[in-house]
Amino acid sequence: MDYLPLFLKLHQQRCLIVGGGDVATRKARLLLQAGAALTIAAPELTAELAALRDAGQLQHKAGHYAATLLDGQRLVIAATDDAAINATVYTDCEARGILVNAVDDPGHCRFIVPAIVDRSPLVVAVSSGGNAPVLARMVKARLETWLPHGYGLLAALAGKLRDAVKQRLASETERRRFWEDALDSPAAEQAMGGDIDGAQARLLAQLEAGARNAGAVYLVGAGPGNPDLLTFRALHLMQKSDVVLYDNLVSPQILELVRRDAERIYVGKKANNHALPQEEINQLLVRLAQQGKRVLRLKGGDPFIFGRGGEEIAELAAAGIPFEVVPGITSAAGASCYAGIPLTHRDHAQSVTFVTGHRRADEIELDWPRLVNPTETVVVYMGVKQAPSICQQLIAHGRAADTPVAIVERATWPDQRTIVGTLATLPALIEQHTVKPPALIIIGSVVSLHDQLDWRHAAQD
Numbered sequence: 001m002d003y004l005p006l007f008l009k010l011h012q013q014r015c016l017i018v019g020g021g022d023v024a025t026r027k028a029r030l031l032l033q034a035g036a037a038l039t040i041a042a043p044e045l046t047a048e049l050a051a052l053r054d055a056g057q058l059q060h061k062a063g064h065y066a067a068t069l070l071d072g073q074r075l076v077i078a079a080t081d082d083a084a085i086n087a088t089v090y091t092d093c094e095a096r097g098i099l100v101n102a103v104d105d106p107g108h109c110r111f112i113v114p115a116i117v118d119r120s121p122l123v124v125a126v127s128s129g130g131n132a133p134v135l136a137r138m139v140k141a142r143l144e145t146w147l148p149h150g151y152g153l154l155a156a157l158a159g160k161l162r163d164a165v166k167q168r169l170a171s172e173t174e175r176r177r178f179w180e181d182a183l184d185s186p187a188a189e190q191a192m193g194g195d196i197d198g199a200q201a202r203l204l205a206q207l208e209a210g211a212r213n214a215g216a217v218y219l220v221g222a223g224p225g226n227p228d229l230l231t232f233r234a235l236h237l238m239q240k241s242d243v244v245l246y247d248n249l250v251s252p253q254i255l256e257l258v259r260r261d262a263e264r265i266y267v268g269k270k271a272n273n274h275a276l277p278q279e280e281i282n283q284l285l286v287r288l289a290q291q292g293k294r295v296l297r298l299k300g301g302d303p304f305i306f307g308r309g310g311e312e313i314a315e316l317a318a319a320g321i322p323f324e325v326v327p328g329i330t331s332a333a334g335a336s337c338y339a340g341i342p343l344t345h346r347d348h349a350q351s352v353t354f355v356t357g358h359r360r361a362d363e364i365e366l367d368w369p370r371l372v373n374p375t376e377t378v379v380v381y382m383g384v385k386q387a388p389s390i391c392q393q394l395i396a397h398g399r400a401a402d403t404p405v406a407i408v409e410r411a412t413w414p415d416q417r418t419i420v421g422t423l424a425t426l427p428a429l430i431e432q433h434t435v436k437p438p439a440l441i442i443i444g445s446v447v448s449l450h451d452q453l454d455w456r457h458a459a460q461d
Contacts, residue, residue: 002129003111003112003127003129005114005125005127006111007123007125008034008075008099010031010034010035010036010074010075011034011035011036012035012036012037013036013037013074013075014036014037014039014072014073014074015031015036015037015038015039015073015074015075015076015077016038016039016040016041016069016070016073016075016076016077017031017038017039017040017041017042017076017077017079018041018042018065018069018076018077018078018079018080018085018086018089019040019041019042019077019078019079019080019081020040020042020043020044020045020046020049020060021042021046021079021080021081022046023079023103024040024042024046024049024077024079024080025046025048025049027077027079027103027113028040028049028052028058030113030116031075031077032052032057032058036075038057038058038059039058039059039060039061039069039073040053040058040059040060040061041061041063041065041069042060042061042062042080043062043063043064045060065080065085065088065089067092070092070093070096070098073098074098074099075098075099075100075111076089076093076098076099076100076101077100077101077102077103077113078090078100078101078102078103078105078108079103083105086102086103086105086108087102087105087108089102090102090105090108090109090110093110094110099111101113104133106129106130106131109130112127112129112130114126114127114136115127115133115136115137115139115140116140117140117143117144117147119147119148119149119151119152119155120152120155121152121155121156121159122147122151122152122154122155124143124147126139126140126143148192150191150192150193150194151192153191153192153194153196154183154188154191154192156196157191157196157199157200157203158179158182158183160196160200161200161203161204161207164204164207165178165179165207168207168208168210169207173242173292173293178206178207180240181206182203182206185203185206186202187199187202187203187206190202215288215289215290215291215292215293215294215295215321215322216289216294216295216321216322216323216324217285217288217289217295217296217297217312217313217316217321217322217323217324218237218240218241218294218295218296218297218323218324218326219297219299219303219309219312219313219323219324219325219326220234220237220238220296220297220298220299220303220325220326220328221234221299221300221301221302221303221307221326221327221328221329221330222234222246222247222249222250222251222254222298222299222300222301222328223254223300223301223302223328223329223334223412224300224301224329224330224331224333224334224335224411224412224413224438225249225251225253225254225300225334225410225411225412225413225438226251226253226334226412226413227251227253227254227256227257229328229329229334229412230254230257230328231326231327231328233326234326234328235257237296237324237326238257238258238259238296238298239257239258239259240259240294241258241259241262241294241295241296242262242263242293242294242295243262243263243264243265243288243293243294243295243296244258244262244263244264244265244295244296244297244298245265245267245281245284245285245295245296245297245298246264246265246266246267246268246298246299247267247268247298247299247300248266248268248300249268249299249300249301249331249438250268250298250299250300251413254298255298258296258298262296265284267281267284278308278311281312282311282312282315282316283315285297285312285315285316285321286315286316286319286321289316289319289321289322290319290321297312299328300328300331300438301328301329301330301331301334302327302328302329302330303325303326303327303328304325304327305330305332305354305381306354306356306358306381306382309325313325330354331381331411331438331440332352332354332379332381332440332442334411334412335379335408335411335412335440335442336379336408336442338408338411338412338416338456339406339408339411339416339418339442339450339454339456340449340450340452340453340454340455340456340457341406341408341418341442341446341447341449341450341453342446342449342453343377343379343442343446344377344446345445345446345449348375348377348444348445348446348448348449349375349376349377349444349445349446350375350376351373351375351376351377352376352377352378352379353370353371353376353377353378353379354379354381355371355378355379355380355381356380356381356382356383357380357381357382357383357384357385357386357387357390357441358381358382358386364386364389364390364393366390366393368393368394368396368397369397369398371394371397371399372394372397372398372399374399374400374403374444374445375445376444377442377443377444377445377446378394378442378443378444379440379441379442379443380440380441380442380443381440382437383440383441384407384430384435384436384437384439384441387407387426387427387430387441388427390441391405391423391424391426391427394423394443395423395424399423399443400423401422401423401424402422402423402424403422403423403443403444403445404420404421404422404443404444404445404446404447404448405420405421405422405423405425405426405441405442405443405447406418406419406420406421406441406442406447406450407419407426407429407430407435407439407440407441407442408439408440408442409435409436409438409439410438410439411438411439411440416456417433417435418450418454419433419435420447420450420451423443426441
């Protein structure tokens with residue numbers, strides 16, 4: 001993060017803009033909206049700035065820039081069309097420890113002015129760190145259409161009730177839960193419709209009732225790694241939970257979408273290296289929920305496909321803990337789509353089977369004769385280390401040695417790799433390319449379509 005986002009309270013604070021043209025005019029509007037005591041230093045002013053001066057809303061220091069203008073200033077914006085002057089303003093401000101921005105010159109900025117969506121008192125700021133201001137404005141435009149203007153009324157209502165909620169509910173967790181429910185309730189809709197008094201009375205009654213939410217567990221599929229593939233429901237629950245238990249296959253980008261103040265507990269599993277045994281994970285989910293916490297169990301892929309989700313909710317059900325399961329895109333679907341390998345195809349495969357290469361008691365327990373049908377696609381989860389044995393068994397039970405095979409490493413991630421070979425060559429390819437988990441193996445005639453349907457590679461070309 002190149003810039004720390006901050007909201008400055010500038011009411012009656014002295015601020016200076018060097019320059020009196022159109023750019024300075026736009027910046028002046030923002031600072032005046034924030035209540036700043038504004039001075040403009042410039043030989044001439046635009047008609048709008050002159051009118052603001054004449055109305056007593058800002059001061060005008062006519063003439064060219066001098067360092068003495070910085071005395072007593074809290075914040076300065078250099079908005080002239082002379083890069084040398086802007087650079088001088090920056091240097092002088094840095095020497096005095098004054099926050100300074102040179103417009104359209106990130107190298108001479110101690111802060112930057114973001115694109116703003118104003119639903120005061122709710123304000124959303126969007127920045128590209130000075131790299132792509134047009135992109136920031138495009139994002140702002142999208143947010144403008146998504147954020148109702150009534151959100152400003154809702155934020156104002158929350159401000160009116162803040163002290164009452166703080167007095168009635170002692171803990172931060174209780175207060176947060178109250179607001180989560182309140183801001184997603186009929187009272188919120190009432191406030192956004194303009195009936196602030198009615199909404200306030202309803203929420204005060206709810207507050208006095210003192211209803212509290214019990215703990216619960218949300219079993220959420222995080223998909224194969226790309227955060228764009230999360231469901232809306234997953235995102236909602238990720239922002240609602242008090243604590244998150246996450247697996248090794250949950251990408252850092254997805255974990256960043258969890259509420260920032262939520263407690264994070266790593267319970268991932270790697271080969272021969274389990275942070276917590278499954279039985280302890282089950283018990284931990286129960287204990288946390290019994291403490292009244294909203295627990296997010298975040299699992300790579302889909303919770304019910306080789307994710308042991310069924311074991312976890314069985315424990316919750318036995319303990320009487322409320323739970324919800326949110327599906328995720330399973331890794332096989334993500335890998336096949338992002339590699340351009342359809343798992344079924346009328347000319348190649350009429351069925352698909354998912355299996356796991358995970359060993360139990362030093363043996364891979366698979367129904368080998370059932371997996372040799374040439375019109376069936378087989379997808380192997382957790383099979384990288386066991387690939388030699390898997391290939392050997394399939395060939396020994398009748399699957400052709402030249403059956404096309406693909407191994408997809410880090411499916412849907414930016415650094416995804418797809419390596420194509422055959423049952424006979426796959427083990428050597430894995431060793432040659434140093435393939436490491438997470439990776440899936442796709443076996444079957446459909447793999448021959450990869451070169452034609454590899455849309456990601458074609459897009460990059």
